Amino acid sequence: MKYCENCKISVRGTYSHCPLCNAVLTGEAEESAFPALESHHKRRKLWLSILALASVAGCVVCGTINFLLQGMPWSLFVFAGVACFWLTFSLAIYKGRNIPKTLVWEVFLVSALAVVWDLGTGWHAWSIEYVLPIVCMGVMVTLSIFARLYRVPSGSFIVYICLDALLGIVQLVLLFTGLVEVPLPSLLSIGLCVVTLAALFLFRGRNAKEELRRRLHL
Ligand SMILES: [Zn+2]
Incomplete structure (x- = not known):
């Protein structure tokens, strides 16, 4: 059996x-007390490597075709698209364990990326007129369903809903500054934020107040 001089203990395995x-x-190694387990990470890592290789290969093929045919540098959009996919995807993997938290992070990332794309392609305001409201509403609804199904501790759920509602405030500001010319999606999204927040504070008021006080150090 292996031995630690420091702790004066014997270690099996x-x-x-x-x-x-x-x-x-x-000391001498000895057979482990536990059976060896096949790790899930190995298979996941393999799939990730395949996906990464496919992305690189896709970029190379598109870049080559674009170079040979000349003309518009459309392959740059392919590169940017692949980069955006990996950014959102790796965030989901990195934060993966906590699904509500991941969702909220994804809303911010996807909205930011959409704005960058919109700016990069000559600004048609689709990012703030459609993407932002739709993503914000989608996450608000998903969070509510998720909280019901999986009994997310109401404390952290409240914080995620409030974070998502921050985007509602952003939309309100955009609406008033006149940057948004198609107001319907934004209005729906802001309305949903207000109703959800109202429901939260009416039905879980005490929890919500305590949680926010604790988190914001009030
Ligand atoms: Zn030790």
Whole structure:
């Protein structure tokens, strides 16, 4: 059995370092007490690598065709599209465990990317007239359903709803500054934010107040 001089304990299994103090173990290794488990991460990593390779190959093919045919540099849009996909996708993987939190982060990222695209393609305001309201509404509805189904602790749920509602305020500002010329999606989205917030404070008022006070250090 392996032995840690530091902690004066024997360690069963094939560890090379002490699980308590991380010092190098002495003595002979012995069969582990636990069966070896096939990791899910391996398969996921393989799929991610395949997806990444496909993205790189796609970019190379598009770049080459574009270079050979000359004309408009359309392949730049392909590169930007792939980059946006990986940004949103890696955020989902990185934050993946906490689905409501991931959703809220994705709203901000997707909205920001949409605005950048809109600016890059000559600003037709579709990002703030359609993408922002639709994404904001979508997440508001998904969060509410999710909270009902999975009994998300009401504290954190309140914070996510409030964060999403921040985008409602942004839309209100955009509406009043006249940047938004098609007001219907924004109005619907703002309305939904107001109704959801009202419901939250009417039915979960005490929870909501406590949670916000705690998080905002009021
Ligand atoms: Zn030790």
